[in-house]
Amino acid sequence: MNLPNKLSVLRMIMVPIFVIVMMVVPYPFGEIIGVVLFIIASLTDMLDGKIARKYNLITDFGKFIDPLADKFMVIGALLVILYKYEAIRSLFIWAVIIVIFRELAVTSIRLVASSSSGVVIAANRLGKVKTCTQIACVCATIIEPLIYDAFGLDKMLAYLPLTYLTTALMIFFTLWSGINYIVSYWKYLDPQK
Secondary structure, X not given: OOHHHHHHHHHHHHHHHXXXXXXXXXXXXXXXXXXXXXXXXXXXXXXXXXXXXXXXXXXXXXXXXXXXXXXXHHHHHHHHHHHHOHHHHHHHHHHHHHHHHHHHHHHXXXXXXXXXXXXXXXXXXXXXXXXXHHHXXXXXXXXXXXXXXXXXXXXXXXXXXXXXXXXXXXXHHHHHHHHHHHHHXXXXXXXXX
């Protein structure tokens, strides 16, 4: 197993650690440790792709494990946020549903393309932008309340502008990239087979 693939596997291992820390460790330490773990996991996503491309270490396993690790990382974080952050739950439930449905649709298309045609669909640029907005949303949602608490800006906790902005961006790019994948790879979904 090459280094980029090891980084992807490490990212998958970090997901349950992040979830446990966020759920068990008391506020604000759980959030601080959790967001640091999430940022480190996100950096492994950036590193594994750069290393794989630079040293020509791109493998079919890497094309499979990298987006899967991203999905585990983001969906795990979104579910923790949905559970813990009551102030944004009414909006965030829709964001989580959109993300999960998009990821299931794209993963299903990837599986069908792989099994029927032997095609391994790697993440495209729009999918990478989508992942970046998801990472930004998770980080903003965890960090913004910590900043307001640290500076005694309790009134701002009712607004959370950065959280709402990054959530809107995440929803937009999640939908756009999902539609793009479905349109681009619809040819592999032959209803006659």
